[in-house]
Amino acid sequence: MQVILLHPRFSRAKSITLGGKHIALMVGAFLLSVLLATALLYFLTVRYAASMPLSFLGSPLAPSAGVGVQDKDKYLKENLAAMAVKLGEMQAQLMRLDALGERVQGLAGIKPEEFNFKNPPGRGGAEPSSVKERKPGDLSMIDFQHALDALARDVGYRADYMNVVETALMSDRIKSKLLPTNQPVNVSYNSSSFGWRADPFTGHNAFHEGLDFPASVGTAIVAAAAGVVIAAEYHPQYGNMLDIDHGNDIITRYAHASRLLAKVGDIVQRGQHIADIGTTGRSTGPHLHFEVRIKGVAQDPRKFLNAGTDFAKVAALAGKR
Secondary structure (H helix, E strand, O other): OEEEEEOOOOOOEEEEEOOHHHHHHHHHHHHHHHHHHHHHHHHHHHHHOOOOOOHHHHHHHHHHHHHHHHHHHHHHHHHHHHHHHHHHHHHHHHHHHHHHHHHHHHHHOOOOOOOOOOOOOOOOOOOOOOHHHOOOOOOOHHHHHHHHHHHHHHHHHHHHHHHHHHHHHHHHHHHHHHOOOOOOOOOOOOOEOOEEEEOOOOOOEEEEOOEEEEOOOOOEEEOOOOEEEEEEEEEOOOEEEEEEEOOOOEEEEEEEEEEEOOOOOOEEOOOOEEEEEEOOOOOOOOEEEEEEEEOOEEEOHHHHHHHHHHHHHHHHHHHHO
16 A cells, blocks of 8 residues: 655655555554543543533433422422311311300300310320330321311211200200290299199089199289290180190190280290289189190199209209309
């Protein structure tokens, strides 16, 4: 192989003849330089890879890492927003439970100082002495969400239960107010009891269907229980007579009055002044003839009045505690 070298100004020329030996040396030198460069690059890569800023690798990976952080932040924000809504709902339910609990407490006759719904109950106990006694691990976001949902369901169940209890207590309270247990006249004895007796006009044995409360004319007669007036009229036997319907087929009758203050259709409350003592109708003197009828059958009024007296005593004792 012949190589011709020219002078820059083309004034001279020189020829060099390269044999096979020269070409082999040149090829060997080129391969050796390539191997040396490869070894040097490998050494630098292994030795300094951890500390070298590889911008050509970091730039394509940065967008994907950024997307992962953004998705995580979005997930956390959405879950926190959902839990905040759930927490607000539970706070509203707890306020409703507090109000409901106070109503039930009043219906049940529990004193506020004995059980206060607005104050948290006292709790305590010894601190665990060893690590084994402690419950390990923190709640994850999913676990916390599940616990919050379970607590919300429990609050709902308890609210439903409290509503049932309130309804039952309210029903009992209404029924108790509709039972004729209040003394209709403020006197301490009866001139004639319920049952068989000698008729004051004929002297024959006759059944007396009520209680007679003697008092002076004009003494106030009050309703033995709340109800609706279904009769306010003059009767040949009972004189000025008033009938009150208390529901559940219970009716009370107030007879021989000098004056009636209630009229048919009036809603009266327990203890309300409805008439005045008199001696109208078949009567030997001023008094109140008081009857309690269930489904039209006369009952002994003392059973109801005594129950009211016993209840008042129990309530008075409970109030002194």
